[in-house]
Amino acid sequence: FDQQLAKGLLISSYQDLLPKQIWNRKKMGFSFPMQKWLKSNPFIMQLNTSKNPSIASFTRDFLKGKMHWSKLVALYLVEK
Numbered sequence: 165f166d167q168q169l170a171k172g173l174l175i176s177s178y179q180d181l182l183p184k185q186i187w188n189r190k191k192m193g194f195s196f197p198m199q200k201w202l203k204s205n206p207f208i209m210q211l212n213t214s215k216n217p218s219i220a221s222f223t224r225d226f227l228k229g230k231m232h233w234s235k236l237v238a239l240y241l242v243e244k
Contacts, residue, residue, distance in 0.1 A: 198233045211240065219243060
């Protein structure tokens with residue numbers, strides 16, 4: 165996959181619609197707000213009261229901001 169080619173195609177498609185400051189800047193990237201989404205998910209609240217003490221403890225740490233979301237998801241997947 166050639167990222168420069170992809171950006172070039174995108175620029176050539178929309179160059180006349182976007183200001184030069186937009187299409188002439190470096191790629192910025194994008195990340196999903198998983199931490200925020202998971203904290204508002206009712207399923208996570210169920211994990212918080214899990215009978216498995218490890219899952220309950222990890223969930224509490226996640227909700228307190230002491231653990232990255234990916235670790236909680238990995239633990240859950242291993243348990244399943």
